[in-house]
Amino acid sequence: MAAALAKNIGGEVGESIDAQKAKVAELLRKLQDVIDDPKSTSEQKKAAQAELKEAIAELKKSCNDHLAAKVVGTYVDITGPIMELQAAALAPLAPAEKSEKFNTKAADFSLHAEQLCRVAEVATDVGCDEDPKRHENLKLSIEALRDATPMVVYSAKTLSLNPDSESAKENFDLVKEQWVTEAVRLRTDVDKCVKPTDFMVESEKKVKEEGDAAMALMKTSPKEAVVKVAMVQKITNRVLEVTDAELENVGDCEYRVKLVDHRANLQQAIKNAGQATNDHIRGQAKDPEGFNKSITEVHMNINRIKDEMVGFYLPLPPLPDELPPPIPEEDEEEKPPARPPGPVDSDDEDEPFDASAPAPDPVEAPIEHAAFKLRQETAKYIEEDNDMITAARKIAQKFQQMAKYTKGRRELLELGSTEDGEGGRREKSEFSSMTDMIKTCKEIIALTKNIQKHASMISKNCPDKRLVMSLANSMEPIGMLSQQLNIIASVKASATGKYNEEAEVEADEMLTINAQNLMKSVRDTVRASEACSVKMMSNPNANLQFKRRR
Secondary structure, three states: OHHHHHHHHOHHHHHHHHHHHHHHHHHHHHHHHHHHOOOOOHHHHHHHHHHHHHHHHHHHHHHHHHHHHHHHHHOOOOOHHHHHHHHHHHOOOOHHHHHHHHHHHHHHHHHHHHHHHHHHHHHHHHOOOOOHHHHHHHHHHHHHHHHHHHHHHHHHHHHHHOOOOHHHHHHHHHHHHHHHHHHHHHHHHHHHHOOHHHHHHHHHHHHHHHHHHHHHHOOOOHHHHHHHHHHHHHHHHHHHHHHHHHHHHEOOOHHHHHHHHHHHHHHHHHHHHHHHHHHHHHOOOOOOOHHHHHHHHHHHHHHHHHHHHHHHOOOOOOOOOOOOOOOOOOOHHHOOOOOOOOOOOOOOOOOOOOOOOOOOOOOOOHHHHHHHHHHHHHOOEOOOOEHHHHHHHHHHHHHHHHHHHHHHHHHHHHOOOOOOOOOOOOOOOOOOOHHHHHHHHHHHHHHHHHHHHHHHHHHHOOOEHHHHHHHHHHHHHHHHHHHHHHHHHHHHHHOOOOOOHHHHHHHHHHHHHHHHHHHHHHHHHHHHHHHHHHHOOOOOOOOEOOOEOO
């Protein structure tokens, strides 16, 4: 991600990205050294992890900010160069002069198209890391625009040599329309990779810069000032487009009402700025400061839209500094006798979990690895008052139990013993028979239904359609994977008695793939649910409070 951005941007910004990337790599090596050092304490490991996490967050923010700046600058006017190319092809000039002008405009157009594609390639790496479908669509759009660009230059050259030919005009119009369609599609796909808040922040900066230049130049060079005003208008049109896309994304809420109001004010302000510019150039301005006021008003309205979006997308507020004191522990003498753990319900109480510990090997222990990742996700939140986190944590623990039992059972069967017979000792497990395993599968299925129920409730109360769609996509596979788990449990139940290597291996492979996919879907659903919960105007369920641990 950072390498692609630094390569395509270059200059001081590219060097800054490279420096941050090097810092992350150094902190990663430092963390590995701390983990490998047997003398290092858990506090040192956590400190190294925190430092690395902060550096990664800074790098990602820099990448997002610079991507937004490139999108604002590059995609502000996608059709201007092709229109200039067409004008050069039809210009009534002498052959030598016309050829020189055409070649210049053709080179400018080709460079412009390549810049659109390069910024889109950066967007593929920076803004599509969690959406493979969007990544693929963007790659197809880039390829389509690159394929269409030479055709435009060729047809424009033909038109330049035959300006009176109707067939040449029709052919160029057809190719131009195709290129513009692909460019608009590419811009739409790129916009989806940029956060609307980042886009508004960069647009507001650009409008301020161009507006201040226009006001300064109007006194000394009105023609240059008009060029700056035209740039302000183009940026404003892009702001209106992104605002419209945001309005399509949100449902009925106070945020939407304010956004509609600010959009209407901005649209009126840019019209007033255009009229004020014309009046000032013609010397018909009634107010000498009317031009400056109109440009300032455009900037202020864009700033209002930016502030509204940034406020809407603010992260969760931090937990209060003062937390209730912990419940005092009872004296050893007054403690009741310890309750022996049950065979299946050992995960009802939260056992100690070290999220900073190294994860199990994904090749040697794939189910344990997926369960560890899910436990890491649930450990980020305070489990009290959040039934979804509790259910997700139990799913991870139950899959860990299943993996342990399956591994031990297969080893015994390979030695020729049965689960209840002689011939060897199995590592102690929460399961005593295949019946317990089938029962646990059913409990996991019930827990996934619980997660789906809570996620559906959250999605119904979230006004952000984009986040709702992300949540729906995350929890969609859970139902199908739960049904598969039920089938797999039945298959493994039938593989009892004499050892059948082929059936046992096949059943284990199916269980492994299902467990990995199911726990990944649960993990994604938890993340998407938290994002949606931030936007909820009210939370109808008191047992769905996403509070992060400090």
